[in-house]
Amino acid sequence: MMKLINNLINIKRSVLALFIFVFSLSLLFLTGCNEQEKVKILRVYNWQEYIDDGTDDGNKVYNSVMEDFEIWYEEKYGEKIIVQYETFETNEVMLNTLKTGKTEYDLVCPSEYAIQKMIKNDMIIKYDFNLKDKNGDLIFSNYGNISDYIINLFKEDSYHLDEYAVPYMWGTMGFIYVNNEDETNIENGFTGFDEEEVKHWDVLWETDLKASAKDSIRDTYVVGVMYYYRDELRQNREVYLEAKEAYDAHFEDYQNGLISENEYKAFYDEFKLKQDIYRKSCGEIMNRCDDETIKHVEEVLVEMKDNIYSFEVDNGKNDIVTGKISLNFAWSGDAVYSMDVAEEEEGVNLYYSVPEEGSNVWFDGWVMPKGANVELAQSFVNYLCSEEIAIRNMDFIGYTSSVVGDEILNRIDENYGVEEGDEGYDVDLTYLFGSHVSDDKKDENGRVIVTVSERGRQFDAQYPDEEVISRCGIMEDFGDQYSKVLALWENVKIGHISPIANIIVIVGIVLMVAFVYGSKLYRNYIRRKRKEKFRVTE
Amino acid sequence: MKKLRFKRKHLSIPYLLFFIFFVILPLLLIVYYAFTDANGSFSFGNFVEFFGNRNKIRLLSVSAIIGALNTVLCILIGYPVAMILVNKKFVKSGIIVLLFIMPMWINFVLRTAATRDLLYAIGIEGGNYPYLTTMIGMVYNYLPFAILPLYSTMLKMDKNLIEASYDLGATKPQTFVKTILPMTKPGIISAAQMVFMPTMSSFVISDVMGERKIQLIGNSIQFNFDQMRWNEGSFIAFIMLSIIAILMFLTRNTTKVETVRGGVW
Incomplete structure (x- = not known):
């Protein structure tokens, strides 16, 4: 009887423990959900030391661009957001991380050839430059700040980089x-x-x-x-320099009033073409x-x-x-x-x-991997494209903003x-x-x-x-x-390694094997001899 | 209800889990990746690529030579050092032991970078003599791994046998060759095992000391993994594993503690 009661108590205990466990777990999840409803998270994956992070000699002294964006966003939309900022060292490491899919990001900042690879592998989504926020304003209001020259280079690209990426730094x-x-x-x-x-x-x-x-x-x-094609490159350059010289002369003529504006325009267009x-x-x-x-x-x-x-x-x-x-x-x-x-x-x-x-x-x-929060991501890129923030970043990292x-x-x-x-x-x-x-x-x-x-x-x-x-x-x-x-x-x-290396290794291996087995044979030989000797003396 | 009783063998569960997840599983993964292609189907492509590439075979040879050279140097330097450490006179003061162990307390990447700058300051520049600086870095980093096994076998050495050898009229060199050396043979072999393979497969030391101009087989593995070529990288790792296995097989009898009798008689 006692045994049964004991067992019952034991069962009750374990049930109770299980109940508490499930309860606390669900509590954890509930609070987690609430948190997520309240605060949106923007996950950014960028090169190391590639944004003004508010530090000076490793010490934090003022707000980073990410923190300022959080403040700006809350002021504008009344919503709290968190920017989760992580960094990578090379394009290859970044691609590796995205491919293994352990973490997901809303914004990544790779180089052009890596972006091409991501487009080819269908890893990123297109920008929607006409997207409007809940106030009905255009989210990407600063797109016009990016140099036409760079946008055109992106457009020229056979992968249509301009549809998938917004230029950040260049050089x-x-x-x-x-x-x-x-x-x-x-x-x-x-x-x-x-x-x-x-x-x-x-x-x-x-x-x-x-x-x-x-x-x-x-x-x-x-x-x-x-280096290998240097002669060809030099020839091309000579052709170009000739064209440039001719154009410079025409420009001088135009400034001195020797040729009309239309004539100059024609020369200008020709030169641009060349x-x-x-x-x-x-x-x-x-x-x-x-x-x-x-x-x-x-x-x-x-x-x-x-x-x-x-x-x-x-x-x-x-x-x-x-x-x-x-x-x-x-x-x-x-x-x-x-x-x-x-x-x-x-x-x-x-x-x-x-x-x-x-x-x-x-x-x-900046590109958006599949599954990104498009609105938030574009809002952040737009923030980065304002002149004020661009100058901050340039001064901090030394690179040139687009x-x-x-x-x-x-x-x-x-x-x-x-x-x-x-x-x-x-x-x-x-x-x-x-x-x-x-x-x-x-x-x-x-x-x-x-x-x-x-x-x-x-x-x-x-x-x-x-x-x-x-x-x-x-x-x-x-x-x-x-x-x-x-x-x-x-x-x-x-580099160039002489085949002698192979020979040395083979000789080394042969010597080693010979030594190991040779010494064994030698020892056995000695032992046999001694035994014979003993037998003789006996 | 069957009661769960704690038994002594249950103590091995933590290590068993560790062994399965961090030893067996990774090894199986290496073998799996080594013999599959990027799509996951079985192939000997990596095998053909590696052994069909003259440069890679030579790279393996050069790594083996550097590994062997480092092993020999470490044992040549470490053997007398271990003998000094075993000497009671020095051990008592503790300072010499401390001096040998202290560098091991400093992070090895830092240590290597500092060695490079030190050599640069005295005029041995990594860019001009990459193999020399790499060798110096290797010896410096792996010396403790050679000293420790030698030290522990020398502690266990039977001093009476040495004395007996002198009593029987052997000279110092004879005593060393016929008594001390055979007794420390297991130490020498385990020192060689501790130094040879890690040297071959290290990539940080060659990168830092050789100003990235030197490639060892370890660099090759790291490069392949960096470039997401896991299969190729795993195959090279598999080759290294095979080399270890062969070396272990060759030295399997010699690691047993031998009695010195055979040698002395």
């Missing part, structure tokens, strides 16, 4: 180097490269000084292609990845590896500051960072140069404008700012000209002029050739 790739001709550098005894040397990719193959390239297939493959052809030819050459090209690029890159000092992914921007290397193949934004730091801390003036044969122009854009306008021009003038007594250079930014600035910022010919104090430094890295960007191609996804390019890169990293 070129080039050399950051210690300039021999700079007066401060001469005074302080820093030596590096002449301006002429860094105008060509050849410098990576020929220099005796310490140069560094990126340990990244995408970027270094482009270097190899540009420039477009040149730009596209550079892009075409840069993206070549047929078997023949891959074979030759592998050869030249192995040669390059033997000549340069190192490959790097993130040390480069600091190593060039400390003087460990004197030339680095870098992204323009990193170049700006290095120039700023080197100037302040080491007293060395670094310069930036995009090789004349051509280089790579890259864009990062957003243009009067305020951005003012910022350029503030940062890079000529000080009294200095010699200034005029740079034509019409192609980028063209229709986005008010008339009082333009000259009588409708051009947007800024006067800057130093050429070849921070400003040029941030805002390349039209001639530079015309020789820069946009990367495309390798497509079916992807695995062959990967194999190329592995072979480059492995």
